[in-house]
Amino acid sequence: MTMDLKFLKGVGEKRAEAFEKIGVMHVEDFLRFIPRTYLKRISVRECPAYIEENVVVTGEVIDISYPKKETQPLGIALRDNTGAVEIPMFGGSEFRSRQFRLGEKYSFWIKIDKDRQVSGLKISYRDHLKLTDDESEKKYQRFRYIPVYELSGVLKKTWIKPLLLSKIVYNAFTAVLKSNPSALDETVPESIIAKLRLPSRKDAVLRINFPAVSEDIETARRRLAFDELFYLEIALALKKMSLKLEKKGISFDKDVTGLHDKFISNLPFELTRAQRRAMSEILDDMRSDKCMNRLLQGDVGSGKTVVAVHAMLTAIGNGYQAAFMCPTEILAGQHFASLTKMLEPVGITVRLLIGGQKKKERTQILEEIKNGAVDIIVGTHALIQESVEFSSLGFVVIDEQHKFGVMQRAKLKEKGLNPDVLVMTATPIPRTLSLTFYGDLDVSVIDELPANRKKIKTALRHEKDKPSIYKFLREEISKGRQAYIVYPLIEESEKMDLKSAEQHYRILKSEVFPDLRVGMIHGRSDPEEKEKVTDEFRNGKINILVSTTVIEVGVDIPNATIMIVEDAQRFGLSQLHQLRGRVGRGAEQSYCILIASAFDDISQRRLGILCSTNDGFRIAEEDMEIRGPGDFFGIRQSGVLNFSCTDLTLDKDLLETARDEAFSIVEEDPQLRDPRHSMIRSAFENEKSGSLYFMAIA
Numbered sequence: 001m002t003m004d005l006k007f008l009k010g011v012g013e014k015r016a017e018a019f020e021k022i023g024v025m026h027v028e029d030f031l032r033f034i035p036r037t038y039l040k041r042i043s044v045r046e047c048p049a050y051i052e053e054n055v056v057v058t059g060e061v062i063d064i065s066y067p068k069k070e071t072q073p074l075g076i077a078l079r080d081n082t083g084a085v086e087i088p089m090f091g092g093s094e095f096r097s098r099q100f101r102l103g104e105k106y107s108f109w110i111k112i113d114k115d116r117q118v119s120g121l122k123i124s125y126r127d128h129l130k131l132t133d134d135e136s137e138k139k140y141q142r143f144r145y146i147p148v149y150e151l152s153g154v155l156k157k158t159w160i161k162p163l164l165l166s167k168i169v170y171n172a173f174t175a176v177l178k179s180n181p182s183a184l185d186e187t188v189p190e191s192i193i194a195k196l197r198l199p200s201r202k203d204a205v206l207r208i209n210f211p212a213v214s215e216d217i218e219t220a221r222r223r224l225a226f227d228e229l230f231y232l233e234i235a236l237a238l239k240k241m242s243l244k245l246e247k248k249g250i251s252f253d254k255d256v257t258g259l260h261d262k263f264i265s266n267l268p269f270e271l272t273r274a275q276r277r278a279m280s281e282i283l284d285d286m287r288s289d290k291c292m293n294r295l296l297q298g299d300v301g302s303g304k305t306v307v308a309v310h311a312m313l314t315a316i317g318n319g320y321q322a323a324f325m326c327p328t329e330i331l332a333g334q335h336f337a338s339l340t341k342m343l344e345p346v347g348i349t350v351r352l353l354i355g356g357q358k359k360k361e362r363t364q365i366l367e368e369i370k371n372g373a374v375d376i377i378v379g380t381h382a383l384i385q386e387s388v389e390f391s392s393l394g395f396v397v398i399d400e401q402h403k404f405g406v407m408q409r410a411k412l413k414e415k416g417l418n419p420d421v422l423v424m425t426a427t428p429i430p431r432t433l434s435l436t437f438y439g440d441l442d443v444s445v446i447d448e449l450p451a452n453r454k455k456i457k458t459a460l461r462h463e464k465d466k467p468s469i470y471k472f473l474r475e476e477i478s479k480g481r482q483a484y485i486v487y488p489l490i491e492e493s494e495k496m497d498l499k500s501a502e503q504h505y506r507i508l509k510s511e512v513f514p515d516l517r518v519g520m521i522h523g524r525s526d527p528e529e530k531e532k533v534t535d536e537f538r539n540g541k542i543n544i545l546v547s548t549t550v551i552e553v554g555v556d557i558p559n560a561t562i563m564i565v566e567d568a569q570r571f572g573l574s575q576l577h578q579l580r581g582r583v584g585r586g587a588e589q590s591y592c593i594l595i596a597s598a599f600d601d602i603s604q605r606r607l608g609i610l611c612s613t614n615d616g617f618r619i620a621e622e623d624m625e626i627r628g629p630g631d632f633f634g635i636r637q638s639g640v641l642n643f644s645c646t647d648l649t650l651d652k653d654l655l656e657t658a659r660d661e662a663f664s665i666v667e668e669d670p671q672l673r674d675p676r677h678s679m680i681r682s683a684f685e686n687e688k689s690g691s692l693y694f695m696a697i698a
């Protein structure tokens with residue numbers, strides 16, 4: 001049973017409307033509020049001990065002094081049983097004074113600073129609230145800390161002020177717990193609560209809103225963070241389980257060692273140990289009849305492609321086809337070329353399917369896919385979306401997974417297939433995030449670069465250094481090297497940025513390097529143009545390639561040794577690391593020059609990390625520490641990690657525990673039938689877990 005908002009003390013019709021606009025429909029919804037901060041309640045005498053702090057004082061208004069000039073404040077004299085203080089209030093003393101009555105009691109939120117006044121204190125008014133005259137007020141006054149909630153959106157513009165809001169939340173707690181004492185029942189199995197010595201949920205929810213001592217806040221927050229993480233991991237565990245149970249996968253159990261050996265012996269290099277390990281982990285998964293969903297993580301240039309090819313050969317040797325999905329057509333084209341080169345000697349047929357191919361060519365390729373003449377089909381994700389019919393698709397590789405939105409598994413299932421899936425990403429994800437974001441996948445990591453790689457020299461430079469940068473560039477080009485110059489392109493202002501890239505391109509071409517060949521490529525170039533320019537760059541016909549971030553992923557042109565990034569402070573660190581990965585692919589020394597036009601402390605620190613290390617995992621960890629996990633390559637927009645209490649940078653230990661506990665519950669009881677797990681089941685049926693449920697089925 002839910003309670004109507006407008007009947008809650010302190011709310012009423014008008015305010016109820018304002019709350020409804022921010023999604024607070026029922027009184028119960030207030031129980032989910034989490035304070036942004038707290039105000040300590042102090043006595044007037046204690047004020048000098050709270051310099052530079054926000055506090056609440058409560059007492060009787062004993063005097064109101066009117067200003068002589070409009071620019072001066074109205075003075076409210078407030079007295080409690082320890083002393084009196086004058087609180088100045090600016091802005092419209094007529095209106096202000098009407099809010100107070102002599103002899104009545106009020107709470108004031110004030111900020112205290114040092115001042116040269118007689119008292120030595122400068123008091124700034126923030127908010128006030130008239131005390132009511134009842135039992136609940138007395139109880140409320142006993143709390144040492146007053147919660148302050150985010151007043152976002154419509155609430156900011158209404159007359160629901162912070163002190164009033166905390167009182168309303170308090171009233172909501174009182175009302176709900178009175179009518180429904182089980183409203184804050186436990187959500188995590190008792191055995192886990194006991195093992196981890198966590199407070200009960202009811203205690204935690206009450207304490208985070210109305211802490212008795214300041215330590216309560218952190219204890220309660222961690223308990224509630226555990227809830228969030230536990231349910232997230234339960235959702236991931238269920239998702240992983242359902243993928244495995246739902247339908248049997250293919251067991252690729254025919255021995256194809258011969259094919260593998262032939263492929264490996266044809267490679268012009270030795271595999272790294274990390275590559276071999278990943279290959280064998282994948283092979284084990286593929287042999288079993290469970291459906292594989294594995295993430296292959298490896299830094300830029302760590303050689304994920306050959307690992308994927310090795311896995312595709314397992315499928316092909318077992319009589320199936322494999323699809324290789326890429327986020328862009330450039331990448332698809334490039335992978336097609338390198339796969340063809342690697343696999344033709346082994347007798348494998350590779351085809352490319354992208355938009356813009358001639359109708360006749362396309363029809364033929366589609367036919368070959370359908371009749372099984374093609375072993376590997378490379379393309380963009382249109383591969384599985386369009387009316388492509390496979391004769392026997394058994395394996396799917398998804399390159400640069402983070403570039404795709406939600407995985408396309410559902411689509412695959414619609415086609416009545418249940419292939420094993422390998423997703424690859426070069427964006428190293430901090431372990432904490434991979435446990436959450438990719439928590440339903442098994443993970444293989446390539447944590448080693450091929451031995452022949454030289455460290456890319458990275459430097460941070462200012463706009464004004466451009467002449468010397470261009471001079472350096474010219475010298476390298478005269479030695480036969482090639483360079484990328486990248487301009488930021490941020491979605492919201494795509495047009496404007498594009499203009500700036502185009503403008504720079506024209507200047508570079510006609511004024512700075514009139515004697516060199518400068519090309520340009522961007523997200524809006526049509527596919528033929530893109531291909532043409534990329535090919536010209538690959539063949540050395542273009543010396544300098546000006547680009548937006550479309551070249552970010554995967555482009556492999558070993559002779560390009562210089563990467564210049566303009567306005568580097570506008571990129572995420574991991575994105576810059578990706579861009580840097582476009583160079584350092586050949587035997588020559590490579591360079592990455594980050595040009596920043598604005599140098600605040602944070603960008604200096606961030607970009608400094610890039611200069612000091614080439615280790616993508618370290619960069620990702622640091623990026624997460626600085627920017628917070630929410631901003632980490634746009635995960636916030638995906639809505640998956642919108643925690644209210646969890647802070648992944650603080651709660652790594654909780655996350656790991658939550659994961660262990662959640663996964664062992666789901667492994668033991670996948671349907672959550674055990675009575676001890678009924679609370680988990682009902683939490684999923686509850687609308688509150690809507691987003692988690694979405695994750696579980698997505």
Ligand code: ADP
Nearest residue numbers: 269270271272299300301302303304305306450
């Ligand atoms: P990424 O992991 O970034 O996708 P790629 O698979 O594109 O990396 O590999 C980058 C380059 O390194 C390719 O040119 C590839 O042929 C080469 N390569 C892959 N494995 C090795 C290795 N073990 N030793 C030397 N070069 C390798």
Ligand code: MG
Nearest residue numbers: 304305399554
């Ligand atoms: Mg790659």
